[in-house]
Amino acid sequence: MSRTSSPEAAEHVGVLIIGGGPAGLAAAVAARKAGAQDLLIVERDRMLGGILNQCIHNGFGLHTFKEELTGPEYASRFISQVKELDIPYLLNTMVLNLDRDRNVTLMSRKDGIRRVKADAVILAMGCRERPRGALSIPGFRPAGIYTAGTAQRLMNIEGYQVGRRVVILGSGDIGLIMARRMTLEGAKVLTVAELMPYSGGLKRNIVQCLNDYDIPLQLSHTVVDIHGKDRVSGVTIAQVDERRSPIPGTEVTYDCDTLLLSCGLLPENELTRMTGAEMSSVTGGASVDESLQTSIPGVFACGNVLHVHDLVDYVSEEASHAGESAALYAASSEGERRADAEAVEIAVAGGVRYTVPQRIDPVRMPDKVTVRFRVADVYRDKTIAVYRGEKRLSARKTRVLAPGEMEQVILKKEELSGLTAAEGLRVVIED
Amino acid sequence: MSETRELTCINCPLGCALTVTIRGQEITVTGNTCPRGEAYGKKEVTDPTRIVTSTVPVEGGDIARLPVKTASDIPKDKIFSVMEEIHAARVKAPVRIGDVVIRNVAGTGADIVAARNVNEIAV
Ligand SMILES: Cc1cc2nc3c(=O)[nH]c(=O)nc-3n(C[C@H](O)[C@H](O)[C@H](O)COP(=O)(O)OP(=O)(O)OC[C@H]3O[C@@H](n4cnc5c(N)ncnc54)[C@H](O)[C@@H]3O)c2cc1C
Ligand code: SF4
Numbered sequence: 305m306s307r308t309s310s311p312e313a314a315e316h317v318g319v320l321i322i323g324g325g326p327a328g329l330a331a332a333v334a335a336r337k338a339g340a341q342d343l344l345i346v347e348r349d350r351m352l353g354g355i356l357n358q359c360i361h362n363g364f365g366l367h368t369f370k371e372e373l374t375g376p377e378y379a380s381r382f383i384s385q386v387k388e389l390d391i392p393y394l395l396n397t398m399v400l401n402l403d404r405d406r407n408v409t410l411m412s413r414k415d416g417i418r419r420v421k422a423d424a425v426i427l428a429m430g431c432r433e434r435p436r437g438a439l440s441i442p443g444f445r446p447a448g449i450y451t452a453g454t455a456q457r458l459m460n461i462e463g464y465q466v467g468r469r470v471v472i473l474g475s476g477d478i479g480l481i482m483a484r485r486m487t488l489e490g491a492k493v494l495t496v497a498e499l500m501p502y503s504g505g506l507k508r509n510i511v512q513c514l515n516d517y518d519i520p521l522q523l524s525h526t527v528v529d530i531h532g533k534d535r536v537s538g539v540t541i542a543q544v545d546e547r548r549s550p551i552p553g554t555e556v557t558y559d560c561d562t563l564l565l566s567c568g569l570l571p572e573n574e575l576t577r578m579t580g581a582e583m584s585s586v587t588g589g590a591s592v593d594e595s596l597q598t599s600i601p602g603v604f605a606c607g608n609v610l611h612v613h614d615l616v617d618y619v620s621e622e623a624s625h626a627g628e629s630a631a632l633y634a635a636s637s638e639g640e641r642r643a644d645a646e647a648v649e650i651a652v653a654g655g656v657r658y659t660v661p662q663r664i665d666p667v668r669m670p671d672k673v674t675v676r677f678r679v680a681d682v683y684r685d686k687t688i689a690v691y692r693g694e695k696r697l698s699a700r701k702t703r704v705l706a707p708g709e710m711e712q713v714i715l716k717k718e719e720l721s722g723l724t725a726a727e728g729l730r731v732v733i734e735d
Numbered sequence: 736m737s738e739t740r741e742l743t744c745i746n747c748p749l750g751c752a753l754t755v756t757i758r759g760q761e762i763t764v765t766g767n768t769c770p771r772g773e774a775y776g777k778k779e780v781t782d783p784t785r786i787v788t789s790t791v792p793v794e795g796g797d798i799a800r801l802p803v804k805t806a807s808d809i810p811k812d813k814i815f816s817v818m819e820e821i822h823a824a825r826v827k828a829p830v831r832i833g834d835v836v837i838r839n840v841a842g843t844g845a846d847i848v849a850a851r852n853v854n855e856i857a858v
Pocket of ligand 2: 769770
């Protein structure tokens with residue numbers, strides 16, 4: 305390992321991007337196009353592309369490229385841009401530390417520890433799956449239990465056959481995609497059990513991954529028991545009531561060797577917390593303003609580390625915006641950076657769980673800002689409305705809103721001039 | 736003689752529950768909210784097609800598996816024949832995106848193509 309350099313000897317970088325997934329790649333490309341010269345992407349994996357490397361199915365990029373790409377193809381479009389624009393990147397390198405003054409510690413096996421001081425930092429670390437410890441399934445912990453994403457990586461990157469007879473708990477998109485993937489590889493997927501009365505996955509995936517292969521989806525069901533000592537030999541599933549407790553007498557046991565868990569994603573925010581940035585308890589990510597800047601000046605966030613996205617197109621779009629903001633910040637002088645921005649918090653009501661950004665500065669904002677959000681339940685024939693004080697700024701009728709799909713509203717600068725915190729800004733779902 | 740099928744339209748988040756009735760040559764779709772639902776329902780009962788994706792082993796590459804896909808959609812009832820040919824295939828690095836791995840897979844007229852670049856590993 306090389307000598308650890310003193311903090312004085314830290315290298316200088318204009319915009320440092322942590323994570324080389326779709327968010328980090330799009331942010332870097334946009335920052336370069338916005339004029340940032342001195343960029344660096346840091347990726348801990350051995351290749352760029354993030355989680356897309358293992359998502360070999362099609363359906364990526366419909367919005368951006370008007371064609372259905374696979375994950376690796378979508379990633380390669382951005383990787384080529386990074387290469388064409390000569391944006392430097394480090395692989396097999398992990399960011400260990402980040403402080404509020406944007407001092408960054410990197411580590412790789414090859415180069416050891418490096419210290420970098422960045423003018424602006426973009427957080428693009430993505431998310432990871434809820435580990436199974438977070439699930440309260442009783443019973444032993446035999447082999448043959450995987451999160452759906454781990455199984456996806458094992459099959460699609462390492463080339464392992466994960467199991468022959470499979471039960472899947474949770475109907476998130478990764479679980480649905482894996483149901484089809486394992487079926488195509490010759491496994492028998494017996495059932496997908498979902499605790500909630502609705503699926504968290506996209507309709508398209510339910511039709512093309514389950515219905516196409518006659519795999520039953522059981523809503524309001526959960527795993528109550530796992531059998532087998534060394535390897536899973538069976539799984540017992542029961543129906544649950546409105547309070548999500550199993551209903552006695554509804555248990556059915558399936559003979560299987562594998563249980564996949566697809567129970568949601570958690571943003572990976574250890575580094576964000578190190579800076580002391582204000583966090584959102586709803587998204588699990590940082591709370592940001594309209595430029596996607598966290599409460600720490602010069603630190604921006606985008607992609608799944610900020611909030612879990614359903615479509616990678618929106619990840620790229622959001623990340624481009626973060627890249628532009630970071631480039632602007634890095635190029636500005638201290639005096640130009642509004643120290644105490646007059647940002648107004650965006651309030652939510654009537655089933656809107658959160659918004660990103662969480663606050664907006666009516667002076668600094670560009671002409672239009674896209675505000676993304678998710679809803680708490682399935683709603684039919686409702687209206688998405690934005691209020692400034694008592695005044696309704698916009699209203700859009702929707703036929704259906706679902707927790708699995710991200711929604712958005714556009715805020716216009718002309719409508720927000722002079723907005724104060726006392727007046728308030730709200731995004732609501734109403735009749 | 737008529738046959739009915741229950742389908743879910745996948746063209747937008749609304750996910751309309753479609754009922755498709757087939758009476759000889761005549762196909763009617765109900766339950767759709769817009770014309771896209773009707774088109775989808777008709778295609779699903781007459782000529783359902785899918786893109787198939789999988790992986791094949793790579794020799795001498797910087798990764799072990801090459802992701803592949805059908806270059807265009809193929810009839811749904813050919814999915815497993817296509818998979819059989821994919822299972823038998825293997826490639827040597829280097830591979831470029833779009834390289835043909837299997838020509839006219841399972842007689843569908845579609846090729847199996849590479850979905851990422853794989854470099855040769857330096858020895
Ligand atoms: C297992 C899994 C499967 C998914 N499957 C699908 C799917 O099938 N379809 C779909 O539309 N979406 C899927 N998603 C959602 C998908 O994550 C997003 O669409 C998109 O990939 C998010 O991009 P990102 O760049 O924010 O995160 P990621 O793609 O996760 O990229 C984050 C990158 O940051 C790197 N990183 C993290 N911490 C550090 C650090 N400290 N130092 C250096 N590098 C670091 C990681 O190695 C990773 O490469 C999946 C997500 C997961 C977790
Ligand atoms: S029929 Fe039209 S409205 Fe209904 S799901 Fe299909 S595309 Fe959407």
